[in-house]
Amino acid sequence: MSKIGILGGTFNPIHNGHLLLAEQARCFYGLDQVLFIPSGCSYMKRQEEILPGEIRFQMVQLAIADNPYFCVSDMEIVREGNSYTCETITRLHAQYPEDELYYIVGADTLFQMEFWKNPEQIFTQCITAASVRQGREDSALMLQAKSLASRYRADIRFMPSLHVEISSTLVRDHLQKGTSVRYLVPERVRSFLEKSGYYRDGKESFR
Ligand SMILES: Nc1ncnc2c1ncn2[C@@H]1O[C@H](COP(=O)(O)OP(=O)(O)OP(=O)(O)O)[C@@H](O)[C@H]1O
Numbered sequence: 759m760s761k762i763g764i765l766g767g768t769f770n771p772i773h774n775g776h777l778l779l780a781e782q783a784r785c786f787y788g789l790d791q792v793l794f795i796p797s798g799c800s801y802m803k804r805q806e807e808i809l810p811g812e813i814r815f816q817m818v819q820l821a822i823a824d825n826p827y828f829c830v831s832d833m834e835i836v837r838e839g840n841s842y843t844c845e846t847i848t849r850l851h852a853q854y855p856e857d858e859l860y861y862i863v864g865a866d867t868l869f870q871m872e873f874w875k876n877p878e879q880i881f882t883q884c885i886t887a888a889s890v891r892q893g894r895e896d897s898a899l900m901l902q903a904k905s906l907a908s909r910y911r912a913d914i915r916f917m918p919s920l921h922v923e924i925s926s927t928l929v930r931d932h933l934q935k936g937t938s939v940r941y942l943v944p945e946r947v948r949s950f951l952e953k954s955g956y957y958r959d960g961k962e963s964f965r
């Protein structure tokens with residue numbers, strides 16, 4: 759039996775916060791691999807700010823190239839329509855019936871998941887590995903975890919983690935203003951972004 763971590767995201771673009779999250783989860787839970795899954799259509803986010811899936815996928819490939827435990831899947835990008843995590847997890851569960859799936863999220867996501875499509879399908883087919891900043895295990899979070907456990911039979915396991923204040927929004931802002939993203943994103947991604955001009959040159963670069 760293997761332990762497979764799953765990190766879904768828009769990755770618009772991928773940054774060092776995502777990589778740190780994945781690596782900490784790998785070490786903390788003893789995962790054999792972490793599968794990065796860039797979304798096809800993040801239907802809850804503003805579409806006009808999101809680069810096409812193939813480009814976000816390519817940046818994830820560049821970002822994880824030096825970590826033998828990390829891999830990337832295009833399953834959401836090639837799927838038509840909105841990206842629903844329940845469909846992704848159901849497919850992975852069927853593909854790896856003997857393995858343990860860990861769906862990796864930042865703890866804040868626990869407050870959103872009940873509004874996603876078919877949360878029960880997600881919670882019952884994998885362990886929810888929630889990264890929580892040390893010292894931030896507050897009572898609201900614990901109550902929410904308890905509530906998800908009783909409503910959806912969720913198996914939520916907390917991972918105390920280091921957190922860096924990097925977001926894709928921050929990276930996009932820096933690129934737009936022409937300020938450095940060195941150390942915010944992996945060097946290969948920085949070089950790709952610099953050459954391509956994505957996020958810098960306005961919406962026409964998204965095509
Ligand atoms: N700095 C960070 N540290 C830990 N987890 C993070 C960090 N940034 C994002 N995540 C987590 O990574 C997953 C995917 O996030 P996503 O691709 O939406 O990135 P984002 O940086 O939050 O994007 P945006 O700024 O565009 O909203 C989510 O579970 C999110 O909680």
Ligand SMILES: O=C(O)c1ccc[n+]([C@@H]2O[C@H](COP(=O)([O-])O)[C@@H](O)[C@H]2O)c1
Pocket residue numbers: 765766767768769795796797800802803841842843844873874875
């Ligand atoms: O399944 C859903 O309904 C759903 C709704 C919102 C977000 N998600 C997933 O959650 C992950 C992080 O989403 P986001 O919007 O924070 O980039 C990404 O893999 C999304 O596809 C999933």
